[in-house]
Amino acid sequence: MGARSSATRPRAVGRAAGLVLGGATLLTLLSGCSIEDWGSAFGNFGWPSRGISLQAHQMYDLWIASTIAALTVGIGVWGLIFWCVIRYRKRGEELPVQTRFNMPMEILYTVTPILIVAVLFFYTAVVQTNVDKLSKNPDQVVEIVAFKWNWQFNYRDGMGEKANTVASTVGSSDVIPILVLPVGEKIRFEETSKDVIHSFWVPEMLFKRDVFPGSVRNVFEVTLDKEGRYVGRCAELCGTYHAFMNFELVTVSSEEFDRFLAAKKAGQSTQEALVAIGEAPFATKTSPFNTRRQQHSWNQPETVAAGK
Numbered sequence: 001m002g003a004r005s006s007a008t009r010p011r012a013v014g015r016a017a018g019l020v021l022g023g024a025t026l027l028t029l030l031s032g033c034s035i036e037d038w039g040s041a042f043g044n045f046g047w048p049s050r051g052i053s054l055q056a057h058q059m060y061d062l063w064i065a066s067t068i069a070a071l072t073v074g075i076g077v078w079g080l081i082f083w084c085v086i087r088y089r090k091r092g093e094e095l096p097v098q099t100r101f102n103m104p105m106e107i108l109y110t111v112t113p114i115l116i117v118a119v120l121f122f123y124t125a126v127v128q129t130n131v132d133k134l135s136k137n138p139d140q141v142v143e144i145v146a147f148k149w150n151w152q153f154n155y156r157d158g159m160g161e162k163a164n165t166v167a168s169t170v171g172s173s174d175v176i177p178i179l180v181l182p183v184g185e186k187i188r189f190e191e192t193s194k195d196v197i198h199s200f201w202v203p204e205m206l207f208k209r210d211v212f213p214g215s216v217r218n219v220f221e222v223t224l225d226k227e228g229r230y231v232g233r234c235a236e237l238c239g240t241y242h243a244f245m246n247f248e249l250v251t252v253s254s255e256e257f258d259r260f261l262a263a264k265k266a267g268q269s270t271q272e273a274l275v276a277i278g279e280a281p282f283a284t285k286t287s288p289f290n291t292r293r294q295q296h297s298w299n300q301p302e303t304v305a306a307g308k
């Protein structure tokens with residue numbers, strides 16, 4: 001009995017592992033599902049959407065594929081655990097056959113994880129390189145200026161600090177700043193802060209990057225491919241009103257963007273220029289927050305005046 005089990009056991013384990021992996025691969029191939037189908041079937045595995053830029057789509061695909069790979073391995077491992085628990089449960093006082101140094105098994109569980117990590121690493125490196133790629137001739141350059149606690153967006157006539165601002169939008173406590181950008185064009189973002197570290201984040205871009213004060217000018221490039229309105233946020237705890245540092249990204253066609261920029265250059269306000277291209281003048285995805293600074297302050301004017 002013992003001799004028979006020890007001979008068949010490794011083969012049975014190998015067969016089960018092969019079945020799990022083969023089954024998962026076959027299921028994916030036969031169902032003909034794209035990564036996007038899998039993602040939307042499972043609520044994007046925690047991401048807000050497939051994203052609104054070419055770079056976002058690549059990150060999304062990597063995320064969904066990695067999660068499916070992790071779940072496939074997970075299901076295989078859980079299956080083997082439960083199978084062992086049931087198949088080899090204690091049946092008597094006799095000590096079962098002790099198997100060790102099973103070379104095929106040792107090689108299998110050394111080589112398989114190395115292969116999985118190598119594949120994940122390869123695709124991560126490819127996607128990261130693409131997301132960080134900067135082109136020599138971007139179609140638009142926009143300077144992101146962060147300050148406590150709002151944003152300024154400067155449309156530039158070239159790259160780098162020495163370029164000139166041709167149009168600008170700045171937010172206030174009453175008006176959410178709106179960043180209008182075209183789809184289908186390479187947009188270069190150049191970030192700078194007036195005070196502390198902030199972080200430029202549009203959740204739908206599936207991307208954020210820190211905004212530093214001083215001489216560090218973080219740069220990244222994005223090609224947007226979906227028109228719409230998206231809320232943007234500061235993603236770095238930068239002080240008391242950090243949570244109120246919202247802006248709105250409005251993506252429009254190239255032709256509308258050109259008209260918007262022309263209107264801005266002609267001296268119109270951002271709100272007037274938005275109306276000129278048929279867009280709502282104020283933010284629709286977020287609204288200014290009532291900070292109630294005075295009301296919430298223990299340092300009320302009358303207290304200060306009374307010298308208390």
Ligand SMILES: [Cu+2]
Pocket residue numbers: 146149197198199234235236237238242245
């Ligand atoms: Cu901030």
